[in-house]
Amino acid sequence: MVFHMSLRSNPMLRKTHLAVWRTWRSCKLSLHSSTVCASSGPGPVDRSEELSPVSAEKPPHTPVMLKEVLHYLDIQPGQVVLDMTFGGGGHTKAILNMVPEVTVLALDRDPTAISLAQQLAKEYSGRVKPLLGQFSELEALLSNMNIKPGSIDAVLLDAGCSSMQMDQAERGFSLSKDGPLDMRMDGGRYPDMPCAADVVNTLDQQALASILTAYGEERQARKIASAIVEARRVNPITRTQQLASVVAGSFPAAVLYARKDRLQRSAHVATKTFQALRIFVNDELNELHAGLRAARSVLTPGGRLCVITFHSLEDRLVKRFLQGEDLSNLDHFSPRKQGTGKQKLVGEKRDGENVYWLPLRRKVITPERDDVKENPRGRSSKLRAVVRR
Numbered sequence: 001m002v003f004h005m006s007l008r009s010n011p012m013l014r015k016t017h018l019a020v021w022r023t024w025r026s027c028k029l030s031l032h033s034s035t036v037c038a039s040s041g042p043g044p045v046d047r048s049e050e051l052s053p054v055s056a057e058k059p060p061h062t063p064v065m066l067k068e069v070l071h072y073l074d075i076q077p078g079q080v081v082l083d084m085t086f087g088g089g090g091h092t093k094a095i096l097n098m099v100p101e102v103t104v105l106a107l108d109r110d111p112t113a114i115s116l117a118q119q120l121a122k123e124y125s126g127r128v129k130p131l132l133g134q135f136s137e138l139e140a141l142l143s144n145m146n147i148k149p150g151s152i153d154a155v156l157l158d159a160g161c162s163s164m165q166m167d168q169a170e171r172g173f174s175l176s177k178d179g180p181l182d183m184r185m186d187g188g189r190y191p192d193m194p195c196a197a198d199v200v201n202t203l204d205q206q207a208l209a210s211i212l213t214a215y216g217e218e219r220q221a222r223k224i225a226s227a228i229v230e231a232r233r234v235n236p237i238t239r240t241q242q243l244a245s246v247v248a249g250s251f252p253a254a255v256l257y258a259r260k261d262r263l264q265r266s267a268h269v270a271t272k273t274f275q276a277l278r279i280f281v282n283d284e285l286n287e288l289h290a291g292l293r294a295a296r297s298v299l300t301p302g303g304r305l306c307v308i309t310f311h312s313l314e315d316r317l318v319k320r321f322l323q324g325e326d327l328s329n330l331d332h333f334s335p336r337k338q339g340t341g342k343q344k345l346v347g348e349k350r351d352g353e354n355v356y357w358l359p360l361r362r363k364v365i366t367p368e369r370d371d372v373k374e375n376p377r378g379r380s381s382k383l384r385a386v387v388r389r
């Protein structure tokens with residue numbers, strides 16, 4: 001039985017991606033019996049054996065803006081650092097090699113990444129403390145380790161997916177490699193968490209279009225949502241390449257690669273659809289907001305925070321948070337509400353000085369041209385670096 005969720009009953013809900021997510025969450029239990037990934041849930045999968053070890057010459061993920069991160073974090077010997085997005089461990093490993101006696105708390109929601117962190121903990125005899133969990137679980141995880149708020153010297157948050165996740169076809173993130181349409185960063189940790197196939201096969205057309213608009217900034221959202229609903233009437237959409245061809249089928253062949261990325265390179269028409277589904281499935285914007293709040297709480301006064309983002313939705317959120325804006329109502333991130341300028345800046349003092357953060361650079365930092373050549377995946381990255389007051 002396919003469960004179709006309707007957002008039509010509440011016009012307010014249609015307006016924002018957060019609302020879509022909340023509605024989804026409230027339907028999660030009903031979905032459990034009808035989902036594609038969740039019901040066949042394989043349980044946690046540890047793929048660390050298939051990946052190159054963190055210490056191998058070619059890292060499983062090339063860290064983005066490494067020199068800049070090391071410069072702005074300015075870590076001193078003996079300090080405690082929190083890497084909120086351990087991934088392939090590239091940033092962590094560089095920190096360990098560069099600064100003596102540093103301890104790195106290594107968080108990631110992906111069990112595969114945490115297996116790599118465990119390997120690194122052995123190599124660096126106790127200087128790495130792996131923490132499996134999401135940003136929203138961080139404060140509880142630290143409290144279990146008796147780590148008090150305000151006691152960490154530097155925090156790195158390198159948002160998004162790792163190459164390990166993107167490159168493994170069976171994780172279902174990749175547009176170019178065929179695999180199950182999964183996209184859950186947590187792997188099988190939460191068996192009732194909907195995967196991308198659940199989303200495309202169960203949500204109604206309006207809800208799908210809202211997700212594509214809100215998270216993919218896709219102008220053809222309605223057309224694509226309609227093609228998905230048509231296609232799944234014939235067969236459920238369960239594979240990445242199946243979805244890519246359904247999306248492609250709603251465009252003339254001549255425009256399939258007509259879109260350009262920021263480097264003017266051709267991008268497939270389904271790229272934004274994949275981005276939107278991934279953000280939705282992993283609740284990435286709410287998680288990012290939770291991560292920034294956790295960073296604010298755990299940093300010691302004078303501690304430093306570096307945040308790397310990969311698309312404008314993330315960067316807007318980070319920028320506004322670091323300006324001291326109250327983002328507790330994430331409706332602010334509805335693209336339709338951008339630029340109204342009416343939100344209250346609760347983090348600001350009367351003289352306009354930010355209560356929580358002092359920027360280390362006014363302008364956002366972007367990768368150097370040579371770095372982009374070497375690591376094209378980092379081409380759209382943006383780094384913001386601040387000091388906790």
Ligand SMILES: C[S@@+](CC[C@H](N)C(=O)[O-])C[C@H]1O[C@@H](n2cnc3c(N)ncnc32)[C@H](O)[C@@H]1O
Nearest residue numbers: 063085087088089090091108109134135158287
């Ligand atoms: C871009 S990669 C980090 C790469 C890493 N800096 C390196 O050098 O290898 C992002 C990582 O953050 C993790 N991640 C994303 N969102 C998360 C969240 N909400 N909570 C915990 N980990 C998260 C992903 O699983 C992924 O491994």
